[in-house]
Amino acid sequence: LDPHAIAGDSQAIQDFLAEYYRNVDKYPVRAADLEPGRVRKLLPDAAPEHGEPMDHILEDVRREILPGLTHWQSPRFFAFFPANASSAGLAAEMLSVGLNVVPFVWAASPAAAELESVVVDWMARLFGLPRRFLFFGGGGGVLQGSTCEAVVCTLAAARDRALGRLGHEAIARLVVYASDQTHATFQKGARLVGIKPSNFRVIRTSAASGYGLTAEAVRAAVDRDVGLGLVPLYLCATVGTTGLGAVDPVREIGEEARRHGMWVHLDAAYAGSAAICREFQDYLDGAELADSVSMNPHKWFLTNMDCCCLWVARPRDLISALSTDPEYLKNVGADDDVAGKPAAIDYKDWQISMSRRFRAIKLWVILRRYGAAGMRAHIRRHVAAAKWFEQRVAADERFEVVVPRTFSLVCFRLAPRVGRDDDDATNHVNRDLLAAVNASGRAFMTHFVVDGKFVIRLAVGGASTELQHVMEVWDLLQGKAVEVLQHYQT
């Protein structure tokens, strides 16, 4: 770690990135070269024997790697959900990886652990979460790499809490509840913590409830299971589902779950960011009924990968499921004086892995650099652009909005044509429309299927996406729609 080499190598990368971001709008958004194995063919079979200058390496990045990338930071990237990057996020990530401390126990880097506890409290306050999720209020939070990891941790905590009461043999009777819109990671997580696959309940939603769960549907599923002698364990409520951006009514279903002593997890991976704006905070109403809440700053909160906030109301549930006490960690200076003091948090006991990144400094820098006002402006700019797009779709008789927009995701399609109003025919047309738009390289969107309908998703939220880019994608869609419809008429 020679200081000259640090300055030289990182300067070369900064220059490379500055050029990349100057031109990012010019690349085809989706990887242009989709042939599997292309990169393997271009690169040597073995690592080099001798080190090479950074400039040579970056030249290869430009030539061999960039053409095969999908440009997630293009302002015309509207696929999946956004994965925000920002100048402060990038610089703060450098700070985090540059310091490269490993705060698994408090004493391994006390300021890092404490900064994390401060930042998760700041975030909870910004989103208007109930006091019980703050360290300040008896709960607390942790920064993990992804919602998927956070979900496994909460499922393990819920399982152990229940088995502590019922005995280990009850594991075969524990049931996890989700909706048909819940992220697939809950099913995977349930399997990982030993829930019988047949005890994972997928509750159907419908257009009538905006594809959100209802208390009645939860009650019916739970009552049926209780009647069979099963034990309701865990319910996931999502604010902003992956496919459609649907919202589960947290209070209603939380009350239902509470009647059975279930663990309630509130997954706000994408839409949680919007709760920094007062007008979106009501979607988290009822959060005090949850045992845990998670959201991903790495989606729509100007935070470069990776960063997931997980808050729990009772840290001891999480810690008793995840703590370890190996001998080799007993020599890092955590003497009896610090152990057990509330501020001396051993974050290894709040997550799956032992080693961990210093994510707190990244989020702290971002929050200070942009401030809450800057974050609100970022969210509102995208919501306004999505609203503009939704209005255009609704006003054009060739198109239809399939599910009303709540945040910055618009789900739409070319409407069924007169005389050809079956979903199969309509789905073909929409599949072709999406393929034509993506093949143009001028935008990238992805689809979802709901009630047999192929739906095109415009997920607005890229850090540099402006209304102008959304207007251009609307023009592009209209042009491609004419071509596709003509093709079907001939």
Ligand code: PLP
């Ligand atoms: N939950 C929801 C609602 C999501 O939209 C996503 C990702 O899109 C996830 C969970 C998974 O998040 P991660 O990739 O951080 O594990």
